Amino acid sequence: MATITASSTCGMMMKMNHQHPLSSSSSSRLTQFNSFSHCTSLYKSSNNPKLSFIRCQSTNTEDKTKRTLLDNASNLLTNLLSGGSLGSMPIAEGAVSDLFDRPLFFSLYDWFIEHGSVYKLAFGPKAFVVVSDPLVARHILRENAFSYDKGVLADILEPIMGKGLIPADISTWKQRRRVIAPGFHALYLETMVKVFTNCSERTMLKLENLLEERRLTGQETVELDLEAEFSNLALDIIGLGVFNYDFGSVTKESPVIQAVYGTLFEAEHRSTFYIPYWKVPLARWVVPRQRKFHNDLKVINDCLDGLIKNAKETREETDVEKLQQRDYVNLKDASLLRFLVDMRGADVDDRQLRDDLMTMLIAGHETTAAVLTWAIFLLAQHPAKMKKAQAEIDSVLSQEEITFESVKKLEYLRLIVVEVLRLYPQPPLLIRRSLTSDQLPGGYNGDKNGYNLPAGTDVFISVYNLHRSPYFWDKPDEFEPERFLVQKQSEVEGWAGFDPSRSPGALYPNEIISDFAFLPFGGGPRKCVGDQFALMESTVALAMLLQKFDVELRGSPDSVELVTGATMHTKNGLWCKVKKRSNVH
Numbered sequence: 001m002a003t004i005t006a007s008s009t010c011g012m013m014m015k016m017n018h019q020h021p022l023s024s025s026s027s028s029r030l031t032q033f034n035s036f037s038h039c040t041s042l043y044k045s046s047n048n049p050k051l052s053f054i055r056c057q058s059t060n061t062e063d064k065t066k067r068t069l070l071d072n073a074s075n076l077l078t079n080l081l082s083g084g085s086l087g088s089m090p091i092a093e094g095a096v097s098d099l100f101d102r103p104l105f106f107s108l109y110d111w112f113i114e115h116g117s118v119y120k121l122a123f124g125p126k127a128f129v130v131v132s133d134p135l136v137a138r139h140i141l142r143e144n145a146f147s148y149d150k151g152v153l154a155d156i157l158e159p160i161m162g163k164g165l166i167p168a169d170i171s172t173w174k175q176r177r178r179v180i181a182p183g184f185h186a187l188y189l190e191t192m193v194k195v196f197t198n199c200s201e202r203t204m205l206k207l208e209n210l211l212e213e214r215r216l217t218g219q220e221t222v223e224l225d226l227e228a229e230f231s232n233l234a235l236d237i238i239g240l241g242v243f244n245y246d247f248g249s250v251t252k253e254s255p256v257i258q259a260v261y262g263t264l265f266e267a268e269h270r271s272t273f274y275i276p277y278w279k280v281p282l283a284r285w286v287v288p289r290q291r292k293f294h295n296d297l298k299v300i301n302d303c304l305d306g307l308i309k310n311a312k313e314t315r316e317e318t319d320v321e322k323l324q325q326r327d328y329v330n331l332k333d334a335s336l337l338r339f340l341v342d343m344r345g346a347d348v349d350d351r352q353l354r355d356d357l358m359t360m361l362i363a364g365h366e367t368t369a370a371v372l373t374w375a376i377f378l379l380a381q382h383p384a385k386m387k388k389a390q391a392e393i394d395s396v397l398s399q400e401e402i403t404f405e406s407v408k409k410l411e412y413l414r415l416i417v418v419e420v421l422r423l424y425p426q427p428p429l430l431i432r433r434s435l436t437s438d439q440l441p442g443g444y445n446g447d448k449n450g451y452n453l454p455a456g457t458d459v460f461i462s463v464y465n466l467h468r469s470p471y472f473w474d475k476p477d478e479f480e481p482e483r484f485l486v487q488k489q490s491e492v493e494g495w496a497g498f499d500p501s502r503s504p505g506a507l508y509p510n511e512i513i514s515d516f517a518f519l520p521f522g523g524g525p526r527k528c529v530g531d532q533f534a535l536m537e538s539t540v541a542l543a544m545l546l547q548k549f550d551v552e553l554r555g556s557p558d559s560v561e562l563v564t565g566a567t568m569h570t571k572n573g574l575w576c577k578v579k580k581r582s583n584v585h
């Protein structure tokens with residue numbers, strides 16, 4: 001099997017990876033936990049040989065001289081263990097010594113350009129197949145979806161999410177998805193718009209109060225870390241939407257909030273750590289961060305158990321159709337937990353319910369906070385687009401409250417949200433493991449005969465590569481929300497092109513419209529169950545912020561350091577200057 005060499009060509013990405021000058025003053029909650037746990041360099045740590053931090057060595061001549069014995073042994077081991085079984089698939093070799101420079105997916109991009117849409121990444125004793133092509137992604141996610149499970153991701157998340165939808169094995173997933181998906185029905189989503197508005201209002205009030213304090217000292221702007229604010233906002237929304245619990249994190253601290261952030265931090269850490277040391281016997285008692293993690297988990301579990309008990313004690317069992325037609329406007333508790341507990345025939349033990357709630361808490365929090373963060377990061381660099389969005393907000397909302405209908409009218413803002421997800425997909429990689437052998441299509445410029453994939457192969461679908469593919473997007477690295485308004489004919493055999501008429505009335509350009517070239521919420525049966533929820537939540541929060549305030553970055557964009565685990569976020573927060581819009585009523 002031929003080994004193809006790789007070189008590092010992704011300069012465009014590197015420029016984001018500068019040290020933030022304001023690092024010591026960050027109030028980002030994840031950063032705080034970072035230091036609490038004495039893991040100050042999680043994302044760059046040299047003792048952190050984990051997935052998202054696997055750095056891939058360029059194997060050009062110059063770099064080969066830098067390879068250590070360990071690297072060579074590592075690649076030899078990979079080739080011994082999996083060599084030959086992937087047929088004609090190109091190979092990129094990873095190197096242990098090159099683990100610690102920049103997030104994995106930047107290297108995966110370089111190798112995509114070098115080796116093509118499907119290649120094997122040989123790294124230590126493991127080999128991963130990296131997919132960056134819509135046709136191959138469509139095959140794995142939709143056409144042959146049940147031949148894959150979540151593999152490495154499930155191993156990592158199971159201790160936190162148990163048998164929740166994200167890590168669940170296929171048979172548990174089938175049962176739970178059938179019950180959970182109907183919970184996101186139209187009336188629920190309409191009611192949630194009110195929750196999004198109320199929670200966002202608290203954030204806006206906080207900003208107004210801070211600005212008022214500033215005005216007393218003669219200043220017009222306030223400087224703050226908007227990533228931390230978005231994180232609080234997203235936590236409050238997900239708590240109310242999923243289990244009718246008001247964390248109130250925009251305005252206060254509490255042991256439960258601390259525990260949630262601790263657990264989120266650990267989930268993030270585990271998703272970036274290759275060796276599951278937490279499975280080592282006694283680790284949970286001996287390793288301090290594991291002790292803290294189990295304490296945090298207990299605090300949240302006690303809280304969730306209390307909410308589940310309460311919901312069960314007040315259960316009003318009824319059919320799904322009736323549940324979906326309840327009087328949501330006047331319902332005190334419109335949460336998903338209420339829906340799941342009241343659903344006839346969906347009896348389930350408390351453990352499964354807890355796993356479902358925990359999964360949605362984690363899945364729905366960091367992702368949305370990240371979208372809002374990168375939206376402001378990009379808009380602040382494109383003032384004309386920010387003004388265009390503000391003009392739309394002014395004309396659609398005027399003095400009225402935001403409703404489901406107005407979110408539909410905020411088309412430009414919704415396109416901004418999805419364009420942000422194109423450039424900063426959350427998560428940047430979808431992880432799968434083949435349960436049986438499979439025949440992958442070759443993809444663009446790949447082997448016409450496709451590639452044989454043995455059972456048990458770990459696969460990364462690089463959404464990041466798909467979304468920035470020069471073969472499927474014009475000016476792929478530019479922030480251009482308007483791009484989604486243009487139909488695109490396909491010049492690639494087997495790809496249907498970009499055509500909004502394939503999904504009439506869709507709230508966003510989805511995987512059907514783009515024929516799997518754009519996967520903001522995944523695709524196929526395991527697609528995000530909260531896509532509409534998340535899209536509307538992000539639109540409402542941005543609308544309310546931009547309606548009242550103008551935002552600028554405090555430093556240069558290059559000073560915002562991007563780090564990644566399960567989601568892409570900043571290392572030290574998104575420090576911004578916020579001021580009241582002058583022409584606002």
Ligand code: HEM
Nearest residue numbers: 165166360363364367368426430521522526528529530534
């Ligand atoms: C902007 C915000 C969000 C983004 C970008 C996002 C993205 C995704 C993606 C890409 C997947 C597919 C993962 C895979 O195929 O491996 C997924 C799955 C999932 N998401 Fe989201 N998500 C967001 C918000 C939410 C929210 C708000 C909720 C719940 C209220 C949620 C719940 C879930 C669940 C339960 C799954 C697993 C679905 C399954 O396997 O059946 N997500 N999400």
